[in-house]
Amino acid sequence: xxxxxxxxxxxxxxxxxxxxxTEVVVNxxxxxxxxxxxxxxxxxxxxxxSFQVKVREAREGRxxxxxxxVQISAKRTPFFKVGKELKEMVDESPDPDVxxxxxxx
Amino acid sequence: xxxxxxxxxxxxxxxxxxxxxxELVEKVFEIIKETLAEGExxxxxxxxxxxxxxxxxxxxxxxxxGQEILLDARKVLTFxxxxxxxxxxxxxxxxxxxxxxSIETVGEPSDIY
Numbered sequence: 001x002x003x004x005x006x007x008x009x010x011x012x013x014x015x016x017x018x019x020x021x022t023e024v025v026v027n028x029x030x031x032x033x034x035x036x037x038x039x040x041x042x043x044x045x046x047x048x049x050s051f052q053v054k055v056r057e058a059r060e061g062r063x064x065x066x067x068x069x070v071q072i073s074a075k076r077t078p079f080f081k082v083g084k085e086l087k088e089m090v091d092e093s094p095d096p097d098v099x100x101x102x103x104x105x
Numbered sequence: 106x107x108x109x110x111x112x113x114x115x116x117x118x119x120x121x122x123x124x125x126x127x128e129l130v131e132k133v134f135e136i137i138k139e140t141l142a143e144g145e146x147x148x149x150x151x152x153x154x155x156x157x158x159x160x161x162x163x164x165x166x167x168x169x170x171g172q173e174i175l176l177d178a179r180k181v182l183t184f185x186x187x188x189x190x191x192x193x194x195x196x197x198x199x200x201x202x203x204x205x206x207s208i209e210t211v212g213e214p215s216d217i218y
Contacts, residue, residue, distance in 0.1 A: 001140045003149045010132045017125065024119055025129045030152045032114040036106040038193055043106040048134050049182075053194060076194040078153070080184030086138055090157050090182045093144035 003030075037078055049083040108134070141182060153186040 001009075007026050011019040033051070036043055043051040058074040082090070108130055115126035137147050137155065146156040162178040 001137075001145060001147045003151075006133065006136060006147070006149070009136050010129060013132055013136075014129060017129065021119075021121070022129065025115055025121065025126065026133060028115050028118055029111055029130060029133055030149055032111055032118075033106065034152065034190060034193055036110075037190070041106050045108055045134055048138060051184075075191075078184075078186045078190055078194060080153075080155075080182075082182045086141065086182065089138060089142040090144075091180050093142050093157055093180055095144065095159070 045083070047083055047085040049086060050081050052079050052081070053077065054079050144180070149187075151187055151189045153184055153190055156183050156185065157181070158183050 003026065007019070007023045010026060011017070011022040014022065033043055037051060037053050040053055053076050056075045056077055059072050061070050061072045062068065063070055112123055112126045112130050115121050115130065116123050119126070121129070140147050141155055141157055144157050146154060148154045157180050160179050160181055163176050165174055165176045166172065167174055
């Protein structure tokens, strides 16, 4: 499912709200989450999971082609930790292979 | 940030009533959860991809006792942040036009735009 698929499905379940408005809201949700992470804030969505920004220290890496050492600067990276409820739901999800077979039929 | 604060943001920015905003936020996370529970991935361009991965059974150890235990095969959820999100966090240009075919966007042109 892509973001447009998500918007479609939200719109389908909320017939009293226009699809255009649904699209604006879905975009605003992710935009506000990005801004929150940008400020270094932690996001916690109960039943879903939490997002947090962690800092990766600067380190010396190597160019895999030439083997030459390169300096890699410190980086901020987002991390997601799945919530208990979703973790259990995913663990019980059908096998991807089964899903593919069904998609063919 | 919590769900309530996301609702607040929608109320402020879009002008929706808090009731409607809350309903939509609820639905969005509900649908993402249901989709992942089906084993299907969810791709949010500009944010990241949520992917269900299968982990094979393996031998592990109880870190406290050192006793060997068998960990069952399981499915886990992974989140791969989009290049846009990673760049935003590092105050870089949102889209690196010199490198449009990043790992995250290969085979998925819709993610770039």
